[in-house]
Amino acid sequence: MVPAHLTWFQIIRLGLVQTALGGIVVMTTSTVNRVMVVELALPAMIPGALVSIHYAMQILRPRWGHGADQGWRITPWIIGGMAVLAAGGSLASVATALIAWDRAAGLTLAILAFVLIGAGGGAAGTSLLALLAKRVEPQRRPAAATIVWLMMIAGFAVTALIAGAFLDPFSMERLVAVSTTISLIALVVAIVAVTGIEGRSVGSGHPEEAAGGQAQPAFRTVLREVWAEPRSRLFTIFIFVSMLAFSGQDLILEPFAGLVFGLTPGATTRLSGVQNAGVLAGMISVALLGTFLRHDGWGSPRLWTILGCIASALALAGLALAGLAGRSWPLHANTFLLGFGNGVYAGAAIGTMMAMAGMGTARREGMRMGVWGASQAIAFGVGGFLGTVAVDVTRLLTGSSLIAYGSVFAVEAVLFLVAAVLAVRIAAMSGETVIGDPPRVQTQVSLAAGGG
Incomplete structure (x- = not known):
């Protein structure tokens, strides 16, 4: 039996899972990272290495995605992943507090916490996206992707702003209390959001494959097939x-604001909220443009992917100059513009990703x-770790935080x-132009969005 397509209300419910996921992650990658570098005076590469462990665990994402293609039930993986993520998020704050008393024990606990964060976030996030890709109607996929990712960014922004208010006056006890509370609330929200949506069906959703009674291909075979697709490979x-x-800027923005501009932990957490608010505004802008303007004109996701990357580059160049200008630099405005550029590029790229997910003769x-x-x-x-290492090495060689972060x-x-x-x-590979696609290409894009 083919599972029913998800309604808009169900898509929004699944978006709440991403909101919950984002709320936990922002505390570990932003606030915990800043406390380690500024309050505990650890080298920036230490939280960079911890976050790298978190992301290294997610190398297993293709395996989880393949399991969803084979008909595994997805809801338990989402709930289980969120439970592991919540435990890791709480442990990360406990480990940070412990470092102040016993550095070796604290760092050991931190490694365990970030392993849990990586495994839990990867399992929940990949399973959620696989469920969306399989159960959302093809024409709704770009919009569904935008909704879900907007809700994740909203989780970043809202959590950062609220946590920033509760963290001041700062103490390690407050850090643990705020982080643990956010993790528990996020887990409850995720469980309520996903319960009952998948239903009883555990089929793959591809009756043309199931009807023939053919054995499903092995993981490595499917992985090679996907990697052999030129556009899929270049998109990767x-x-x-x-x-x-x-x-690269995710782990150094808050320490930069604390060391160069003298902001408190609560103030830098709120700065992270400003950045994520910019991301949210950028993604909403792309969604509106894609809805009301022609996709072969100014509503083109290809155009906004390119412009978003360029805008992000300009905002980062502004931050590179900010240290030289000193505290007169409009740091919050620059940070918002960076987030906006990131949001424009991400929103457009995500819509493309959901459309491309169903492309090809064998749907994977x-x-x-x-x-x-x-x-x-x-x-x-890699980016988070190399960014922090580059800051430490450059600061060691030059003795200047301004030069280190600016570089x-x-x-x-x-x-x-x-x-x-x-x-x-990527656009050129299919004979596409940024604006003004010929009718032939528009047909190809329509077929791609429908998974044909």
């Missing part, structure tokens, strides 16, 4: 480069989502420009 590289640029939505998710995770891990922001700006070039190449 685009995700890696663009997310490398994005993640879960595997493609897993491969792209793994590419994103590896980029985040890393400048490199990230260049990476976003490279990502913009890759986005142009």
Whole structure:
């Protein structure tokens, strides 16, 4: 029996899972990271390495996606993943507090916490995207992807702003209390949101495959098939480069604001909220443009992917100059613009990703989502770690935090420009132009969105 398509209300409910996931993650990648670098005076590469462990665990995303293609029941993986993620989020704050008393014990506990965060977030996130790709009508996939990711960014922004208010006056006890409370609330929200949506059916959703009674291909076979697809492979590289640029500033923005601009933990957490609010505004803008304007004109997701990468590069260049200008620099406005550029690029790219997930003669939505998710995770891990290492090394060589952070922001700006070039190449591979596609190409895009 073929499962029913998800309604808009059910899509929004699944978006609440991403909201909950984002609420836990933002505390570990932003606030916990900042406390380790500024309050505990640890080298920036330590939280960078911990976050890399978190993302290294998500190399398993293709396997989880393949399981969804084989008909595994997805809801238990989402709930189980969120439970593991919540436990890891709470443990991360406990470990940070413990470092102040016993560095070795605290770091050991932190490693365990970030392993749990990586495994839980990867299992929940990949399973959720696979469920969406399989159960959302093809014409609704780009909009559904935008809704779900907007809700995740909303989780980032709302959590950062609320947590920032409760963290001041700062203490380690407050950090543990706020982080644990957020983790518990997020878990409850996720369980309520996903319960009953999948139903009893555990079929793959592809009757043309099931009817023949043929054995499902092995994981490695499917992985090779997906990697052999030229556009899928280039899109994987685009995700890696663009997310490398994005993640490089993720772990250094709050320490930069604390060390260079003298902001408190609560103030830098609120700054992270400003950035995520910008991401939210950027994604909403892309969704509205795609809804009301022609996709072969100014509503083109290809156009906004490219422009989003360029805008992000310009905002990062601004941050590179911010330290030289000092406290007179409009830091909050610059940070909002960075988030807005990130949101524009991400919103457009996500719509493309959902449309491409069902492309090809053999439909492999879960595997493609897993491969792209793994590419994103590896980029985040590598980018976050290399960004923090670059800050530490440059600061050691120059003795200047301004030069150290400014140099890393400048490199990230260049990476976003490279990502913009890759986005142009992806469009060109199908004979597409950024604006003004010929009717033949529009037909191809329509077929791709329908998984034909």
